[in-house]
Amino acid sequence: MMRKVGIVGMLFFCLVMPLGARSLGYSVGFYGQSGFEDVHHANSGVELSLVYQKSYRPILNPSFYIRGAFGTDMDGLFVLPYQEVGISVDIFRTINHPFSFLSSNIIAYDPAISLAYHWKTGQEGQYMTLGISPFKLSQKDFWYEFFAPFVSFNLDTWTVDAWGINLVRYTYLYK
Amino acid sequence: MMALMMTSQLFAGTFDLGITLGTEIHLFEEDFDQSKMKMAWGLSMGLNENWELDLQSASQLIPDFFGDTTLSVLLQRTLLGQRSTGNQIAGLGVNSLVGGGIMFSSYNNEEVYKPTHLLFSLTPITIGTPISGKRERLVTLTLAYNLHTQQVSMLFDVIKYDFYVVGSYQDYL
Numbered sequence: 001m002m003r004k005v006g007i008v009g010m011l012f013f014c015l016v017m018p019l020g021a022r023s024l025g026y027s028v029g030f031y032g033q034s035g036f037e038d039v040h041h042a043n044s045g046v047e048l049s050l051v052y053q054k055s056y057r058p059i060l061n062p063s064f065y066i067r068g069a070f071g072t073d074m075d076g077l078f079v080l081p082y083q084e085v086g087i088s089v090d091i092f093r094t095i096n097h098p099f100s101f102l103s104s105n106i107i108a109y110d111p112a113i114s115l116a117y118h119w120k121t122g123q124e125g126q127y128m129t130l131g132i133s134p135f136k137l138s139q140k141d142f143w144y145e146f147f148a149p150f151v152s153f154n155l156d157t158w159t160v161d162a163w164g165i166n167l168v169r170y171t172y173l174y175k
Numbered sequence: 176m177m178a179l180m181m182t183s184q185l186f187a188g189t190f191d192l193g194i195t196l197g198t199e200i201h202l203f204e205e206d207f208d209q210s211k212m213k214m215a216w217g218l219s220m221g222l223n224e225n226w227e228l229d230l231q232s233a234s235q236l237i238p239d240f241f242g243d244t245t246l247s248v249l250l251q252r253t254l255l256g257q258r259s260t261g262n263q264i265a266g267l268g269v270n271s272l273v274g275g276g277i278m279f280s281s282y283n284n285e286e287v288y289k290p291t292h293l294l295f296s297l298t299p300i301t302i303g304t305p306i307s308g309k310r311e312r313l314v315t316l317t318l319a320y321n322l323h324t325q326q327v328s329m330l331f332d333v334i335k336y337d338f339y340v341v342g343s344y345q346d347y348l
Contacts, residue, residue, distance in 0.1 A: 030198055030212070030333055031212075032211045032212030032236060032237030032238075033237065034211075034237050034238035035238075039238035039239065040238075042211045042237055042238035043211060044200070044211035044212045044237055071211075072211075074205075074209060074211070074238075076205070101308070101338060102309075102336075102338070104307070104308075104309070147214075164237065165212065165236055165237065167198050167212060167214060167236070168198060168333070168334060
């Protein structure tokens, strides 16, 4: 399973990363997730992502990411709960918003939605994650995201498998 | 109480009030607290140029969304100099905090909401000041001694933000 994740991840990464990429970055987030029916499957920890943003459009601006999470479960044991490959779309971007006080410099508000193919470590089946980032703020090379909830679905049974929150996530884009 | 603080000579010129938002994890006390992620929220009040009083709640988000909330009262002091200059001069942008306090929770055998923990807190890095209007507190470690079970647990806050609504540079223009 891990090999499959690695190969698909590398393929995706190569496809979306031309050598001249100007907006390749990484992100670090603090996540927590819980099983939808069984809360004892909860875990929390750090989420790491590689991000590629090809354009900087004011409306429906896409970015792509590969993401992995590691943390601890309810027994305090270290776990690698999931990996994802997905797309995030900034719905719109504006500098006229009520969250300007959060930053000393001018910062844009660009709420985003995301859709990802989701692998669960040690579990068979196909999963998809749907997320929303209602408090996303961005500067040219930095994104701040706060309180971004997500839900993962089991594509085999079309049932909700887990839900979670990214309490904070910081993304830095290289120039 | 607020009026007293704002009018008292002791706090004259340097009183500030900030809204706190951030993260929290409670470790090593799983018998009472099985949360995996908490959101910290509350108020930070500057008492003078070095001391502050923090009222901080922590609400469980994972796995039980707003399942329980603790309340901590902490008296903290800066270690590297003034936390606020009390005027429009920015002052020291980087600092550390150390302090102690008490936590109210239901983490006791009776599951009654009452004072349960003595706290000793260290924040190695703060960036920003009340004067600049914002402050980030990074990797705060708090030892929590449970008065009822005599256990020691730990509160770990990756990041907390203080947004100052009173006492920023705008009040000294």
